[in-house]
Amino acid sequence: MTDDDRVFKAxxxxxxxxxxDLLFARDGRTLTELESELEMTRxxxxxxxxxxxxxxxxxxxxxxxxxxxxLNPIPIRQIxxxxxxKFTEQHVTALIDLKHTLExx
Amino acid sequence: MTDDDRVFKAxxxxxxxxxxDLLFARDGRTLTELESELEMTRxxxxxxxxxxxxxxxxxxxxxxxxxxxxLNPIPIRQIxxxxxxKFTEQHVTALIDLKHTLExx
DNA sequence: AAGTTAGGTGACCATTTGGTCACCTGTCAA
DNA sequence: TTGACAGGTGACCAAATGGTCACCTAACTT
Numbered sequence: 066m067t068d069d070d071r072v073f074k075a076x077x078x079x080x081x082x083x084x085x086d087l088l089f090a091r092d093g094r095t096l097t098e099l100e101s102e103l104e105m106t107r108x109x110x111x112x113x114x115x116x117x118x119x120x121x122x123x124x125x126x127x128x129x130x131x132x133x134x135x136l137n138p139i140p141i142r143q144i145x146x147x148x149x150x151k152f153t154e155q156h157v158t159a160l161i162d163l164k165h166t167l168e169x170x
Numbered sequence: 171m172t173d174d175d176r177v178f179k180a181x182x183x184x185x186x187x188x189x190x191d192l193l194f195a196r197d198g199r200t201l202t203e204l205e206s207e208l209e210m211t212r213x214x215x216x217x218x219x220x221x222x223x224x225x226x227x228x229x230x231x232x233x234x235x236x237x238x239x240x241l242n243p244i245p246i247r248q249i250x251x252x253x254x255x256k257f258t259e260q261h262v263t264a265l266i267d268l269k270h271t272l273e274x275x
Numbered sequence: 276a277a278g279t280t281a282g283g284t285g286a287c288c289a290t291t292t293g294g295t296c297a298c299c300t301g302t303c304a305a
Numbered sequence: 306t307t308g309a310c311a312g313g314t315g316a317c318c319a320a321a322t323g324g325t326c327a328c329c330t331a332a333c334t335t
Binding site: 095096097107108111117129130131132 | 310311312313
């Protein structure tokens with residue numbers, strides 16, 4: 066399996082995306098802490114975190130018996146750069162900003 | 171199934187990512203034209219294109235009996251914005267640019 | 276009108292994937 | 306040092322996914 070295969074497969078599951086959302090909101094959480102936010106057993110969450118880790122979307126640091134999880138944004142940016150060139154990026158961000166502006170009013 | 175579920179599921183398959191690569195290189199191709207680039211039957215390719223279309227990653231325009239396919243970058247940008255804030259974006263792009271600079275030398 | 280070309284549909288099968296469980300290792304606290 | 310706590314492993318099962326095929330419709334060509 067290639068690197069980018071791992072990244073996209075990892076992102077394909079809603080529980081894993083929710084874990085990334087949690088880490089985006091606040092980094093450095095343990096398995097047990099993350100587990101309490103999902104309706105799933107610890108084993109399920111651990112399995113998902115491992116998939117995210119192997120994809121490089123999450124990096125971990127051990128601290129005693131705890132394992133702290135951090136979000137790594139680099140693979141996400143690389144997805145962006147694969148299909149959006151600098152020129153297109155300007156148009157797309159302008160469109161999305163416009164959409165937000167309209168939704169606020 | 172939610173919208174973003176469709177997008178991520180669509181991106182999870184290497185053949186579909188390759189189709190996006192092809193459309194990124196050149197837009198507006200037909201099924202038959204795309205089919206010739208993959209080692210797969212027409213039915214397989216058609217199925218993949220439908221998944222991409224339902225995810226909004228590809229938009230189509232009919233022209234007689236032909237169906238032209240175009241890449242839509244907006245969902246890709248939204249993935250980026252979900253986990254990379256403006257502040258982090260600066261660091262990440264700087265890191266990636268640095269990586270490219272180093273690799274050239 | 277007849278043949279050809281572009282594309283669509285529903286069924287089918289092999290493989291992968293998400294989630295759980297029984298059981299195990301390592302670390303901290305009283 | 307004994308128990309509680311944080312996490313890991315391998316097997317297992319139900320459900321989803323990738324790909325093919327037989328068969329179909331619609332549009333262009335001569």
